[in-house]
Structure formats: C-alpha cells, structure tokens
Amino acid sequence: ENWSCPVLVRVLVLQAAWALAGGQVRYSVPEEAKAGTVVGRLAQDLGLEAGEAEARRLRLVAQGRRASVEVSGASGALVVSSRLDREELCGKSAPCALRLEVLVERPLRVFHVELEVTDINDNAPIFPAARKNLSIAELNTLPGSRFPLEGASDADIGANAQLSYTLSPSEHFSLDLQKSDERNIEPELVLTKPLDRETIPVHRLVLTASDGGRPPLTGTMELVISVLDANDNPPQFNQSVYKVQLPESAAVGTRVTRVNATDADEGINSEVTYAVTNFIPPSGRDLISINPNTGEIHLTGPLDFEEVNVFNFRIEARDKGTPSLSGHCKVVLEVLDVNDNAPEVSVTSLSVPVPEDASVGTVVALLSVSDRDSGANGRVRCWVWPASPFGLEATFSGSYSLVLREALDRERVSEYEVEVRAEDGGAPPLRARRGVRVPVSDVNDNAPAFAQAVYTVLARENNAAGAELARLWARDPDEAGNGRVSYSVAEGGVGGGWRPASSYVSVDAESGRLWALQPLDFEELQVLQFEVRAVDAGEPPLCGNATVQLFVLDENDNAPALLPPAVVAKIRAVDADSGYNAWLRYELWEPRGKGPFRVGLYSGEVSTARALDEADGPRQRLVIVVRDHGEPARSATATLSVSLLEAAETALAAGAGSSSSRSAAGAESGSGAASAATNVWLVVAICAVSSLFLLAVVLYGASRWAPRAAVLSGPGPTTLVCASEVGSWSYSQRHSRSLCVADGAGKSDLMVFSPNFPPPPPGPAAKDTQPEPSALLDTVSGTAFLMSTFSLPPSLSILSCPLRCRYFVQGFVPTALRAVSV
Template identity: 80%
Template sequence: MDAHWGPAVCLVVLVRTWALVSGQVRYSVPEEAKVGTVVGRLPQELGLEAGDAEARRLRVVWQGRRASVEVSGASGALVVSSWLDREELCGKSAPCSLRLEVLLERPLRVFPVELEVTDINDNAPLFPAARKNISMAELTTVPGSRFPLEGASDADIGANAQLSYTLSPSEHFTLDVKSPDENRKLLFLVLTKALDRETVPVHRLVLTASDGGRPSLTGTMEVVISVLDVNDNAPQFSQSVYKVQLPENAAEGTLVVRVNATDPDLGPYGDVIYDIDTFEPASGSDLFSIDTKSGEIRLKGSLDFEAVTLYDLQIKAMDKGLPPLSSHCSVELEVLDVNDNAPEVWVTSLSVPVPEDASVGTVVALLSVSDRDSGANGRVRCWVWPPSPFGLESRFAGSYSLVLREALDRERVSAYEVEVRAEDGGQPSLRGSRGVHVPVSDVNDNAPSFSQAVYTVLARENNAAGAELARLWARDPDEAENGRVSYSVWEGGAGATSSGVGWRPASSYVSVDAESGRLWAVQPLDYEELQALQFEVRAVDAGEPPLFGNATVQLFVVDENDNAPALLPPPGGGLGLVPPAGQVVAKIRAVDADSGYNAWLRYEVWEPRGKGPFRVGLYSGEVSTARALEEADGPRQRLVIVVRDHGEPSRSATATLSVSLVEGGEAALSGAGSQSSSGLGVLLPAEGGFSAGAASSSSNVWLVVAICAVSSVLVLALVLYGAARCAPRAAVLSGPAPATLVCASEVGSWSYSQRQSRSLCVAEGAGKSDLMVFSPNLPPPPAVAAAKDTSHPEPSALLDTVSSPLVLSSPPPFFPSNEINASFLASLQHFHLSSLEDCKTCRLWS
C-alpha cells in the first residue's frame, strides 16, 4: 500500500481544498489503508486548538456502519481504525462515499464529514465456477458449433474492472468474445474440428480473464469438454484365430479358451456380449458353451477323438448399441487322442459245430479286430487264451482266422470256450476279448464198453421166471444215436446138468432187456440141474456203421435147501464077538441132493433117550457101542437115528436100527426104509460066535485100502493145483477165487458132494467142527490181513488159497439181490478158519 501514499496525499489536499470551498469537510482514503493511517486533522479543519479536541471530547459517529476510522486521542486526527474494503462498503458503486458525523461536546456541536474510499486493484477477475463442464457428441457435433461461456466478474471498478479473455491453445476450439456494449461481454466456445472420443475423450481448456489494473490481475476457469460417445466402433478381438488343443478325456467344465474383444465406445456401446455363432461340425453345439460376459468357452459334454478330431467355432462379439455392431473370430479346437478305447473283437463268420474228426488247419471262425484309437493306441496284437487246440492266423490287417491246430476228441472235450484276446499299444494298454463257443460234433468212433469184462452173477435157485438177476451197463461216450446202446445175449454154453441133459443155449435160461441192460431169468433155475452158466452179452450202438462191445457173464446158481437127506441101503455084514465099548456095529449112510452147507449132514440118536449102550458119530453116521453090552440090556435094542442137514430151515430123515444079540457065527442085518425113515437090523453074535482075529483082519485090510486111496487123491490134488496155478482156468470155473474147500470129520459124510464139491478134507476127531466154503468167480477182494493164531502151525499152501473168500467185507455190486447176498454171507460166517488146522488129508474132486 505504500506505493499509493503519494496519490493519496494529493487527494487529501484536494479534499481539504474542496472542503474549504464548499464548507463541508471531505476526506479521501484508499481502501485497505493501514490501521493508524491519518485521514485528516479534524481540529484544524474545525478551527480548534490543539488541546481542545481531547478536552471537548471530539469523536466520530457512524451511521449504521461499523467504525472504520476514529479520532485519535489528543491530536484529534482522523485515523484508520480498522480494515477498509471498498468492495465490502460500496460494492460496484462509484464513487464510494461514507457519511460521518463528527461530534464535539462542550459545547455540543455536530459537523458532517464525508469520507470517500478510493478503489485499488485488489480483486482479480472471478469466474462463477472454477470449472465449466461441456458435453459434446463425437462426430455428430459439427465444426463451427458455438457453446456460450459465462464471463468473469471483478469486484473492482473502473479500469481495475476492465476484463480481457484468452483461451489456452487447442486445435479443436477457439474463443469468440462479443461486446454488445461497454459493460457487457459475451463469450463463446467455438468448435473448429470434429471430435473423436476414442482419440481424445476429454478436452481440458483454460479460460483466463485479465483486468485493467496495474499490475493486472487475472482469474481462470477450466473448461472441460467431455466428448460424448456414439456407437461408431465395433468390438475387436485380440486374435482373429484361437488355436487350442484338448485331450479327449478332458472333464466336463474344463476351460477351453477365453476370447477377448474390446470396444472403445463407452457405456452400452462398449459393453460386449459373446456368442458362438456357428459350430463345425454341428454336433459341437452340445459340447461347448460360452459365458456371454467373460468370453470363457467351456466344455459341457465329453470329447471323443474317434468321433470328431477338430472343432471350428465361430465366435461373435456384439456391443449394445442401437443398432449393435459386431465382429467375429475363429476358435479351432484340436482333440488329442488318449487310449480310452479297448480293442474290439468281432466274429464275422462261425462254422460250428466242428466234427471231432476235422483235419488240422480247418478254419473254425473269421474274426475282425479293431481299435478306434490312433497311432500306438490303435495298434493291436491278438492271441488265443487259454492254450487250446485252436490258433490264430492273420489274413490281413485287422482280420484273423481261428484255425484248428490239433486233433479233436469229443469224448474228452465236448466243447471249447475259446477266448480271443486283443491288446493295444497304449500306455497303459487296454485289452478286449471275445469268447467263441466251439462245440465239437460227434462221430461214431467209440464202441460200447462194459464196466467189467467179466460179470459174476449169483442167482438163487427156484427163483421166479422174470426175476431180475443183474443190470449190465455199457458206456458209449459218443452222443445221440452214436451213443444209444442196445443189448442182446450172445449165445454161449450152459454147464452140464445133473439130469444129464446136454448143452442148451443161454437164451433158454436168461434174457437181457435191449434198452436197460436188465438181465432176468427166463425160467426158474434149478441148482441140481444147472450150477454155472457162461455166456456173452453184446452191446451195439446205433451209429453208422454200428460198433459193438462184449462182456462175459458167469452165472452161478446158489443152492437152496430144497432137498431132504435120503438114506442109502445098508451093506451086509456082522460081528462075531460081543463088541467091546467103542466097537462100530453099523453105519448109517445118507445123501442130500443139495450142495454145500445144505448137504452137510449130521447124525443124532433120537431114541432111546439118555444113556443107552449105543452112540452114533455126529458126522460119520457110524453106530458104535458106548459100553460093553450086558445081559441087563436085553436081547434086542431099537435105535432111532435122525439125519439132519445144515440148511435153513434144516430138513431131516429118520432111520430105525434094530440090534439083536444072537447065538452062533453068522450075523444078519435087515432093515426097511422109505423117503422119511428106514429100518436097519444088526445081529450081534453071542460070545464065541465069530473069531475076533478074522474081524480085525478084515477091518485092517479096508483101512489100508482107504489110506492108499486118500494118499493117491492127495497127490493128484497137489498136481492139479499146481497146474491150475500155472495154466489158464476153464471158462466157467476160471476166476480170481479158489475152488470150494470142505472139511469133514474123521470118517465124515462126503457122499453129499460127489457132484458138487471141488475138494474134500478129512480130519480126525468126531467132535471137531467142519468148514465148507463156496467161492464163485468173483473179482479180487481188497487185500485184508487175515487174523492168524500164532499158537498153531501155518496151514498148507492148498489151504491158503481158500482164505480170501472168508475176508470178503461186502457182496459184489452185481449180486442179483440183497437176499441172496445175505444168505451167502450168513453161510460163510458159519464156519471157522481154525477148523482148517484139523485137516490132515485132502482130496480134490473134479
């Protein structure tokens, strides 16, 4: 402000001068003068003395304004007391005069004073706003368009308020200032060049206003021109072609690619929406989806290299303008193969069943093998599993023949389950397979075969006609007609009969059912007529030509106890002396037409009961004195002898023996008999009637003859036994089992077995048990160790041969009935092996 004091002092002088002329005190002070600045010396103006101002209390009274000047103390000078702002006090009014009243007391007087506040250039031009925003549409706003601007204002007056305007440099805008009058100026912003929002979206200009003060003050306003967008740009992709590779096993939801398109426009004009325009091939529409906002393309299905290897997607990006603008790009998706397909095996031709006599190299089936994968994943190797008579031969790529490598045998394997396996070359490799059922057709290459070459059949005599004897079965492993077996009796011979009848065909005794192989009796069998029968059964299949097999059947008739013992006529003779105790006086002879156990006879004294003078040998039938005869016994004795067999139930016959004591050297024997009983008479001479030496001599002769005969038979038996062991046995009587062995007592009855027995053993001791075993030609029994009594010597070799039937644990499976088996085994259990130890002499009967 010091620079303004010079003019101010001059102004004060002028005011004073003016005041003196007009008679009113006028002062002038510049605005913003410092506090304490002397505006004027009122005492002097009012003609007061220097000390009167304070004494008379000189002061300034403002009219409705705050006091900005005051009278200073003793000097009475009018000084600035507070900040003076002309713009605040007077605004734009010019001049700015303030009316003051100077009050003087003692005496009270009022003097008007006019104070003019002069303007200084203390206010810069001021725009209504620091920023002016203007919006202009690109392209549509043509050059030359004018946009009004508000000018600045300056609180100063006069030259300090004279404003001039300038605009910052711009190639698009200029400033046009119009002055309709001196106090008003109109400002226009003029567009000189078309706008492009994408080039310069916002133009920032500075409008400057300068006043006419010295120095000049300026004010500025920022003019912001926002270029409004129009939809003049289509979205642009970052790439015209996106190339992507995905494995075919990519999971659903996998990100394929993210396309990106940009639109330089703003707002909806720059918002891009993505869409898949076209699919190549069209099946891709089910596999891909795109996010309309982000442009992410994802899988929504499963890829399959074997179906499609390349997908071409045309992607469209479109903005939201009206009308919308769009652009396109291409996404090329290459599907990479993975080993996800196992090899496939197909049977294109199958020639089954294969005859079992087919030659090696016969083609059974044609196979096709393929793998939908490519490269190593699609290379396939094949083989047959499990190892079988079949193999593979490659015809050309992917085609194989299943051929026969070995001869077939339907009876060993009737059908083959062939598995053709294929494996590809992937990592890891995959396998495929195809099962081929190859049945083998039958040819008639097997004859019927019986389970046994020789069947031994036991048949009870007196069986009913039509009774089943056994069931024969022949196996033919062929099938259908080739394996359907029919049976027939192939004539053999029958054994000799007791009636003397010669050879008779086997069909007169037995027959076989053609379908079931059931062997049955044509007529009841009589053991006394037929003991053994051997014949063949033939099994013939229905093949073409038919094949057959034979089996030998050995039929043994098991004796039934159907004959009672029969007494033989007694021989003549007598004793000359009164017999001492133990003397044989008679011999009862009887035979039984049955065989074996049923023909084994025993003798008992039936009458008299108690202790009589006579006794009978249990098995010999010899009647001997039990003690010396006495006169008290009477001249005549009557004995009733019962002869019983061992059958079940047993049969018997009775013989009546009359013993008379007579005088003289002649004894007579008389008797009578019938089928059920017979009578015998024995005359015992009185003392001195016969010579004891003659009787003894006769007995010794017969004893020597008997011993020689037995010895001869024993030697003959040993010779025949050795020959039988070395040479094949006869058809009917051959077999693994030995001949029947019968042991009887000392002079035992052997006459019952003259026709049936095979061997006879005679042992001493009338009270010892006998052994009788019937052994047909049975299969060898299982080896069982026979119990052996170490206290006795080993039996002879001949006796060893009969031990095996005694350890037979169960009947053969071909026995005709359990009834016969039980009867046969029961008869075996009756005898004791220990009885063999008592045998001293044996005779072999042919």
Template identity: 75%
Template sequence: MVVSWGVVLRAVVLVEAACSLVVGQVRYSVPEEAKAGTVVGRLAQDLGLEAVDGEGGRLRLVSPGRGWSVEVSGASGALVVSSRLDREELCGKSAPCALRLEVLVERPLRVFHVELEVTDINDNAPVFPAARKNLSIPELNTLPGSRFPLEGASDADVGANAQLSYTLSPNEHFSLDSHKTEEDGESLFLVLRKPLDRETVPVHRLVLTASDGGRPSLTGTMELVISVLDANDNAPQFNQSVYRVQLPENTERGTLVIRVNATDLDEGTNANISYSLQHLFPQDGREVFGIDRNSGEIRLRGDLDFEDVGLYRLQVDASDQGNPPLSGHCKVVLEVLDVNDNAPEVWVTSLSVPVPEDASLGTVVALLSVSDGDSGANGRVRCAVWPASPFGLVSRFAGSYSLVLREALDRERVSEYEVEVRAEDGGSPPLRARRGVRVPVSDVNDNAPSFLQAVYTVLARENNAAGAELGRVWARDPDEAGNGRVSYSLWEGGVGGASASSGWRAASSYVSVEAESGRVWALQPLDYEEVQVLQFEVRAVDAGDPPLSGNATVQVFVVDENDNAPALLPSSVGGGWGGSSSMEVEAVAAGSLWAWASWGAPAGQVVAKIRAVDADSGYNAWLRYELWEPRGKGPFRVGLYSGEVTTSRALEEADGPRQRLVIVVRDHGEPSRSATATLSVSLVEGGEAAAAASGGSSSSSSSSGLRPWSWSEGVGSSSGASSTNVWLVVAICAVSSVFLLAVVLYGASRWAPRAAVLSGAGPATLVCASEVGSWSYSQRQSRSLCVAEGAGKSDLMVFSPNFPPPPGPAAKETQPEPPALLDTVSARPLSPLAPSPDPSSLLLALVCLVSPGSRCWESGCVGGSGGGWRFHPSLLDAYKTRRLR
C-alpha cells in the first residue's frame, strides 16, 4: 500500500502529541509490502525533539529494529521503510502484528518507545498441502453417498483475507461437503454421487479450488486424481464378430491364416486373455487349423483341398483370468480359393465297337464323361478329338459327349483307329488330360476279288506230264475272314483243233484250277501240233454274303518241242534251157525222187526243188538242205534253205546219163531230226527232156494229182498277183500305223522303271523265210522274263504260229529255236512300263503277221535272245486272232 506524505506528517504530529501526553510513547501503522523509502512517520517531530535544535538528528533505533526493515532518517528524523515488510514473515498468523521499537537520543540520553503495527494485505493465495491428491475407489463395491475426507487449504493472510471457500470442478460422479466446528475447525469431504465404471472412466481428474476473502480474492487449487479400481465385470470382446478369410488351396502348412484380437476392459488378471479354437464346420477339420493361446494367431496345420472342403467355419473363444472368469466369442469363416491343381478326367462310359465300315454318318461310337474337380474357369473343360479322324465329338450336356462318325469308313484302308480324346481346362496354365479309345472297324463284303492281271500268259512245253503245274493265278480281296476268303474255279474257255475235223474242246478237258490256291494243273499232256493256244477264264469268288466275284483270262501258249522229223513232199523239176520247160519230179520209191536235166544247161539252172515240211514250229521247223552225195565237185548243188537243186556248172556229156543225188533235210531242233531224199537226175537232150516233161506231166497229174512245177506257179497267176498287191497295200498301211505306235511305246518304255526281274544279254534274231530265201534282223538287247514260281530264267520265248500252208506247192519254211524252253512261264502282258521290242524287229514281225500272201505264216516269225523275247500285245492279239480264226 502506498501512503502519501501528507498522511505521514499527520501521523508524526499525532505521535509527538501522544509522546508528550503518554510518557513519550509513539504508535505508527504501516501496511506490509510497503516500498523501501516509505515514511512511516516523523519520529523527531512526534517526539517533540524537532524544536530542540539539533536533537532530531541524534535519533537512532536500537536493535533489533534493523531486522524489522525500518530505520530513522538522520536528516529529518523520520521513520522510513528500509526493506520489504512481510507481515506473515514478521508475525505469522498473529493479529494484530505490532513491532516495538526503541529510539535512543543522546546528549542527554533518553529512550523513547515506538510501536509499529504492520497491517495485513491479501498478498497470499490459499495453499493446499499438495498440488495433487490421489484417491483409489473400487468401481463396484463403492456405493453412491460414500464420503472421502480431504485436506483443506491454508492462507498466510489473516482476517478476511484468510477466510476460505472451496469449489470442485464440474463432474457427474463427485461433489464437496464441508463442515465447520469450533473444536475441529473446518472439515472437507469428497462425496460419491454416481457409481463408478472403470471401463468407462478409469481415472477421474478433478480440480479443488480454494478462494480467500480478500479483495480481489486469491485462489489456490489442488488436483484430485481418482483411480477407479477394477472389478471383473467385463468379458473379453473381439473387434469383429465374424472374420472372413480367403486362402488358396495350395497354401503351405504353417502359413498365418489370421490373427484375432479380443480386448477386456478390465485390467490386471481380469484382462489376461487366453484363446481357444472350435471347429463348427466341418467337424473333422480339427487338424487343419491351430491357434496360439496367447497371441490369437491362427495358422494352417494341414492341407487345404477346395475339392474336399471349400468353406470352413471356426469359433474362437477368448477367456480372461478373473474370478469368476468371463469369455467372449467370434467366428472365422475361411473360404478356400480354387487353384488349378486338378487335371480334367475323361471316362468312357459306353463303347459300341467294332463299327461296321458301312455305318452311317452320325453313328454314336462311344459315350464319354468329362469332369474337372476345380471350379470356375479352372473347371471349364474343352474337348477335342486328335488326330483328325473320321470321328468327332458332340456335346450332349455339361460334361457328357458322344463320339460320333463324321466320315465314311473303309476297313480296307484303315482297319482300326486309335482315337485320342483330349481335354483341356481353362486354368492358367491349363491342365490337360487324354483318353485313348480303340475303335476297330468290322468288315463288310464290299470288295470283289481282284486279280493282279487281267490276262495271265502261261508258256507250257508240249508233252508235259499229266498233273504238272502250269502256273498260278491269285486274286486279292482286301476284306477279311469269309469276306476275303477266295476260291477259284475254271469258268469258261476252250480251244479249236489244229484241223477242222478235231472240233472245239472245252478248256476243262485240258486244265483244272485248284480252288484254294489258284494253281493251274494240266490234266493231260499237251500237244503243240494239236493245241497251240488254250484260253480260258478263271473266276475268283469270295465267301461273303452275298458273294462277290472277279474274273481273269488265262492264255496258255504251248511251246513246241522237236518231236517231229521233217517230212518230204513231192518235188518239182525244171528242165530246158533257161527254164523254158519243166516237168514234175516223180517218186521212184519211198524217199526217192527223179528229174530230167538237159545237156548244156547253164550254171544256176533249177533242176528240181526238194520240198519238206516239219510239223513242229520255230527253230524246230526251220529246215536246211544239205547235199550229202556226191561229195566234192559235182554238177549240182542244193540251196541251204530253199531246197532248190540247181546246176553248179554247165552240164556236159562227161557227167554221164544219170546223176544220183542224196539230199539230207535237217531241222534246227536240239537234237535235230532229219529226213533223206534221193534224187535221180537223168541227163537227156533238150527235145527228149521236153517230151519227157510233157509226158510225165500228164501221167503224173493223173496218178498223183500234182501239177508240174513251173516258174509261173512260183510267181503266181495274174489274179493271184492282183490279190497279193491289195493285201500288200493293206499291210503297208497297217505296218505304218503300228510302227508309229511302236515308236511311241518305245519312247515311253525308255523312261519307265523296269520290273525287278532277272535279265540276260544276248543277240536276238528275228527270221522270216519265203520261197526266194530267208532274211533276218539281229538285235542285242536285255529282255525281261517273269516265271510263275522261282527265279527268272534266261531263255527263249517263241510265239510261232504254225498254220497249215495255203493251197499250192509252196514249201514250208522253218525258224531256228534254242535247244531249251521254259516248262511253265507266267508272263505279264506288256505295258508301257515293260520293255518293248526294238522298232525294227517289231516292223519285221508285223510284216510277217499282216501279209496274207507271205509264207511266214507257214514257218512262223520268231524272236529270240539270251534274255527272252516277247511280242508286243498288239502282235500277240493279231497272232491269236489269226490262229483262232
């Protein structure tokens, strides 16, 4: 408090007056906390010492005045505040607070008593014993209205400044209650108004405020910390009532599934939670999951399988350790996610096999069932048939397919199918499965027996033994069992006789066909002179129902053997100079002939012509004439192949009247056969020769029926010449056409592959004989030969028709033939792929075949080589036509 100087002066005056009245004692009042220098009072003036000159300056305070923070100013004699005055420090709670001072005056020494009252100001706020007070109150056992004592605050001030009032911070649970008594003073209580819940508010923090009565009022506070003691009144609670988890089915064991967490609002042992696991669905899933009792971690202990269990329902219990213990519950729903870990499976539920090869399209072969244990895209299966086959899949409904026929079957092409049904799911990566289905095809008799060749050519030696195998035909039937079991039979065919009297005979009288093997057997020996070509058909019939059949033509060519010796025919002789006259040679005896010759006949004059015929053909019928006697230089000679007896020089009288000639006729067979003719030539004058010729002609004509030979007969009449010219034109045209065809076939054969057969090289000779001599063509070429059984043989094939000679005295020429022939040969018809004859030899053969006036038909045209030689089919057909005509 600040005191003005006027007030101080008035106080000093009063003090002086009081001192003069009351034995010199002065009383002052000063508020505490006055500033230093504040004048409490004019002590010298109040003591009346100011009038005495110089006495006021001799005043001083006697100890302990200095400890009370006041002093006497030496100049003015005033009592002033020297330092801070604190009433509470000087007097404490005493009231009033009066300080007694002794003032000493020297010269003369005098003592004055001064009383200084320090008045209180509100400079101290209420103070509590502690800034915080902790209280512990049980939550359930404390009832509303319970009182809890509190210590009040203290105030260093006195009087009204020390009168305290209390307030409590607003709350719904507590209130204050205070009582004042003279004996106990003031008592302060904290009153519970509402039950406590530790889980709601575990700690209540309140502020207790004490206010004094000063103006302005000062306050002091104390914090009340009320801890609510726990009681086990709360069960553990999970943060979720249902936990949902998804795990792939291939999750490894030990994987953390989920961590559940339960909280207990209690504390201490009441909040210690332990977890346990119960399996709601399925019941047998206890070994799949496990839980940690302390942490609540659920881990995978077993294997998950979506296809077995796709959903697990678990119950987790959380129990505290209170007394009694309380527990909480939650559910864990675990969904197992499908992983593409199951490959599709394919089953054949029904199989209808074998399938007939004539089954209609759409026929159901098998029923298939397809499944996949996965779900979603992993379980969607696509099916296909592999490889591309005549079968396909038709989906009937989900997971069921039909294996049906999409294309026509042919057992002969494919007798059995290995069908693979492939299934693939839609997973990533996809899994696959396959199922093999064996589908055999049953046979239907839809194939007739088929021969490898339309025409079989067989060569058979004449005089073969009865029962000899001539060849074998074989028909292929691709069907099976009875449908493919072929039996053979002789169907039709025959042969015409060599003469008109022999008639037609069926082939069954010569050959038979074995039903099982197709072998052709000879029923009797064959005679070339009787049968040259035997043609018949063989039928092959299968055992199907109905049976099917096929035919093949078999041509058996009888190969000639040299079993006939040459036979002499009546000869003719020419007489006269230059051949102007002629006479017939007459037979004197068996094998003896005679003729006339004119003296002086020049060299080269034809005297006679020896005629012989051989019933064989080819080389076996090719005759040569040799002059056996006389040997050496005689007047006559014989043409080697013509048989003409001519003069080797001019005839002279020295040659004698008669010449005896022994002529041997030999064939070319192996061994060769021969006939001997004896010709007696009478040498006469020209006139006698003419008369003998005319006489002999008439007698010979009447006796033997033979006309005398003349050059006109050799050349032919005018009508015969005209006919010959017409045939010659026809032959030339035919030869030209066939020649062009032969050239084309020859060119094709040069580029065609040869058959894998044995071949041999050797000279080939084509020979044709006529009345005027013989001519031949040689070629060197490898030829192919096909034998019925066994290896191929290098031998000669002879196709030499031996037709009866046309009317007239023409001699029959023969052809050479190798010594050995095949017993039984089955030759395929020539084709553009087979070797063909040389065009030149073909041309020569054609001339022989198509010239009706040629004498080749008498002796035949043959070809031969070391490797064999065959006619082209066109020549062979022409030959057969001429022979069978």
C-alpha cells in the first residue's frame, strides 16, 4: 500500500493481444491490485459480440488453488476477485505468469489466457538479523582488512529487488560492495584505519539496504564491532565456492560435501569451527546442516526440484582465538530432477449423454494433462483405451479434446467406459489414467418391423362380434417413446367391394390384438385383404406395415331357394365407330328412383329389380338411353312400354292375337320387301322374325288343342319354359300354362334368349326360410309372357321369362337415329 497514484495508474495499463499462432490472450496486472480491478475486456478480445458473454456462459475453469480473478457475467471482463501476491504465487520466479482456461458454450470452445502478475515494490529489504556482532583484533588487523557482512534479501524481483547498501559514517570503516552474481550484491566491511581498543572499544554502525523501487524501501542492521587483541590470522578456505549437484530423490542424511578451512595461527587460535549462514532461499535452513568440527554438510530434509532447484548458502569458519577470526566460502547446491511425479489427467468439461446421431468430430469432453517434472520427465503422451469410437485431439499444450471418431448406435452399445491414459517420458515412465463414462442417448432411427410381411388369418363365418382373430406384433429396438408402438388398420377396400376394411375388423392400438367388429358372412365376403400399420411415438414418428389376408371359411348356413326369372327384355344397339367410340352403355332414364325394373349397364338386358305388386300400376313406361364412350359422347333414346296382365286377360289376348298377327305379318312383309334394296340386314331380320312367328303359331296351336281344364288349373307335365344361359330349355316343377299373344303385337314371332343378368341377391326370406310349395305355385300360376317384335334389325330381341305377373310389350317408338327398337 506504499505506492503512489501515478505509479498505480502506470501499472494498471493492460496489454492484451492475440497470439496469432496459438489463439492465446495475454494480460498483465500488478500485484496487490484491488478487488474489482479490470484486467482486460476478455469477451471482446475473444471476438464475442455484446451480450454473448452471458448468453454463452463465458467462464474460467478452476485449476488447483482458488483463482484470484474471475469473469464478470454481464460485461465479460476479466476482473480481480481477491488479493494477488506475486511473491506468494511465484516466489522469485520471473516472469510470474498464470495460465487460465476459459470456456465458452453453445458451441463449446476453449481459450487459453496468460495472466502476468507484475511486481510492485511492496517488500522492504530484510537482513537475517537485526544485530550483527563483530570482533576485530587491534594492531593485528591491518587497514584494508575485509569483513563479509550478511546481505539483506528482498522478496520482490527485478528493479524492486536490486539492493544497494550504505554504512553510517565512520572514520575506521567503509563499505565495499561485491557482486557475487548478476543479481546479488554482497556487502563487505573494510577497515580503513587501525583500531585502538583503548580509544574506542566498541564501534556501533548501521548498515542500510535500499531496493530499486520508486519510492525505495529500506532495511537496516546494527553492526556491533568489538575490538580484540592478538589473534590476527583468520581461517582460510581452500576454495571460495563449492558447487554440488544432488538428485531430488536423495535421502535425508545424505552427505552433500565437506568444506575445509585452515588457520596459520598456532594453538587455540588455529582451531576452527564451522557454521552455515545466509541461506538463499531461506527455506534452505530446514534442508542443510553442517558438522561444526569436521565441516561435513548433510541433508536434513527432502529435496524437491519442482519447489526449489538451486540453494545458495555461506559457510563461516571461525577460529578459537581471542578474539576469534573467521573466514567464509559459498556453497551452491543444484538439485537435479528425477521422474517422481506421475502425469495428472483431469476432466475440465464433459458433455453427455451423446446422441447416437452425433456427427463425427463432436467434442465429448475437454481434458487437461500435466506433469510437474521437467524435460523428458515432463513430456506426456496420451491415448484412449480400449479401442472405441472416441479419440484424442491436442488443442493446446497440455489440453486435449475427446472427440467422436465413428458413428454411434445406441441399439448396439448404449454406454461407453472410456479410459484416458497418460505416460511421461521418464525412465522408467510413470503413468496415469482417468475413466470417463459416456452414455449414448436414443434417437428415433428404427421403424417398427413386423415378424412377417404377410399374415394369413382363417376365420369362420358367423363369428361373434368382438372375437379375437389374431395377434400382431412389431418390434422397435428404440427406447422409451421411440420404441413405443401403436397399431391401426389402414383404410382400404374389400377386394372389389364397396365397404372399407375398418367396417369388418379393428386392431387394438397397444396390444396389436385383431378382432372382428361384426359377424362375417362368407356369402358376402370371402377374402379380406388389408394393411396393419405400426407407428412408434418418436419425433418424427416411423412406421412399418404388414399385410393381413383374412380368409372367411364357409359354413352351411343357407338353405336352397328357387328364384323367379328376372329378364324382361334385351336392348341391343350398334355403333359404326370403333374402340371407345363404339363401346356402349345402357342407362334407365325413366322412371328414376326405386322402380320395379333395371337395365344392365353394358348388356342392355331389362329385368325386374324387385317383386311386382298392384301398386306398380297396369302399365310401365321405360326410357332407356344408350351412350357411347367417345369425346364428346353421343347417345340414342329408346322407349319401352310394358303392360301387366292377369292370367284371364292373357287367355283372351291369345285368341285375338292370331288374326292381328297375320295381318301385321303381311304388312311387315310388304314393308320389308320395299326396303330390301337399301338394308340387307332388314331382310335377314324379317326372315328370322317370320321363322319365330311360325314357331309361335305351332306352339299356340298345341296349347289351343290341349284340354282347357289342364291349361287353367289341372296338374300335368311341366310346360313353363325359361331360357338357360346356354340357350337350352329348363322346366319348372309347376302346373303347365299356355302362351298368349296380346293385342296390338306387331308379329307373332317368339324369340327367347338367355339372361345375362346375375340373379338378384337373396333377401332374408330366401336365406333363412324356404317358401311353401303352394305359395310357389301361386306366384307362377296362370302366368305367361309373349314377346312380339316390330320390323327392326336383327340386333334387337326380347327375352321372356315367367315372373309373378305377365309382361306384355305394347309397342316401341324409336326417337333418334340408330336407336334401339323393340
């Protein structure tokens, strides 16, 4: 606290610069600086923007003893936090440089800062003792005689430790300064005038030591000089300086050296005793002792090269004369380094766990490796053991980064025990090791996988709703949510059906249990193929699919049922185009809604859609549109009139139909002959219609000649006919009925064709119960149907089959060119 403000301002000037080769920042600060003193703008010198120091957690890494500086969180400045004592930190070493490690996170980086603590003149010179007693013989001590004095020591360094000596005024003594080496000056008391004990028996002088500080500090020692008689020869050493080298491993009690001094006097004045004085550094007092009689020097404590590597001390040889005289020599003990310090490995920063998708080169940990030895004994080699996906990279002298060298897979190895080993270059080498535990965190990199790609499931029809059909399981090796699997049925059709798979089956989201939502019906569904999806709970989620083929096994749960014929007529049309332009489709335009008739989309067959009843009325008018698939589409419209007749009306219409048919035939023949030149197909159609007409006449005659009672109600051989799919006749096990020709028919030809419509789906009555024979007889008794055709191309024909009621084609009027006519 003795330095002035101008000096403080000068020493607080900071020098901060980047070492371009190593990325190191250097600062300097005077010792004893007050807490809060700014050492340097660390954040700015590291290239951080304003506010980044606190956001990226700029901080110092503690190493060993408590640091006397810290980083200000808000400003990012390096400030003094506690008392800095250069002498305590570095002793006499110069310069006094502290190596600091600075960490910055997000991303993690390490910087090295060198802080030099500069010396101030805060230590005054100190003599070994406050008083020094000297005895000088009178007469025998000649002017010019020299008496070495113990110099002062100063804990400072540099100019602050450069000492100068002054002696209080005396006419008998002067002070001479001897340079023992480049740094030390040893004062010697020089006798300038012979002493006279009777005049002045004791001389009291003050020796003052001043250092080179500004202002300088001083220390004093009182010299008490007693004037003696007689003994005028001091002891003399055989050499002025003894140099000794000892390894730091030398045991306590080891002989260092032996000094020898001789005295030219005789008797008691020549007997010499030895003593050690003036230790540099003072800690040498605890390490050195000398035998006062023999001059042998021994170790009294262990040496440590890392603490002090050179000791300087003086040996005084004093005779036993009265007064006694003394001689001095210097001993320099150099301590040699041995490999007695193993390397030290410490983890300064650890970033775990490491995600398994971490890229190669990711820094996992920062390590600090040091060895207190010097030379080859302090050179350290580091490596990672055992062989693992991690390696070491040197970032600075004594600093390493543990980095990722290979890709990780948590499903293969979830945790690594990494051991960092260090070995120095001594002989034999010393080793150290440090274990680092590196867990691997999971990422969602595995999709759920089913045991098989396709599952075949057999299920009997009429199963109970909720019955378990199968259990599916998908494996996901990830952990926690990344491996938690949920199941669902992917929407899809049922073969060529119209209902989605989720209408029939469901899967439990957690267990994968597949169960039926409703009883299965083999007659409705034989094979159900769908996909089951397994999705994990990762982010983003991954999924896997499996195909399930559900085969429904049939059971005998349906009795046979007879179905009535359903085809009423068949519309045919031709298109002179080709390809899509000639592909025709048939649509029932009127009546719309739930009418009793329907038309095949591509076959043109008109059939009943349901059973007819009295509410349908006696006549039905059907409008059928025929469209092609061209662009734009062209169409033609046909009108079909259907009459519903009872059994008695059919018999009456049969008698009148004979004559009208003949007349119509004549007219049709004439018309056909007139148009034969223009349409060959019309001639062919007329011939075909005539042939059918003759067949109808024969059949009609046979029915007329049959007994009337048998025709109406009597049992007999089966005569009700219907065309099979191959054109053959099939006979119903019912009463025989006669065919009638209705009024207004254009021709008496009867043309019967095979139905192309599939039978309508059986209703509940057809599936569950079998109609009584009498009921079946009522539905077909007295029913007959007569189809008559107009003069049309042979591409149009009408198919008749017995239904509940009789259908009679009253007429057909073509409404467009190339329209289909009946």
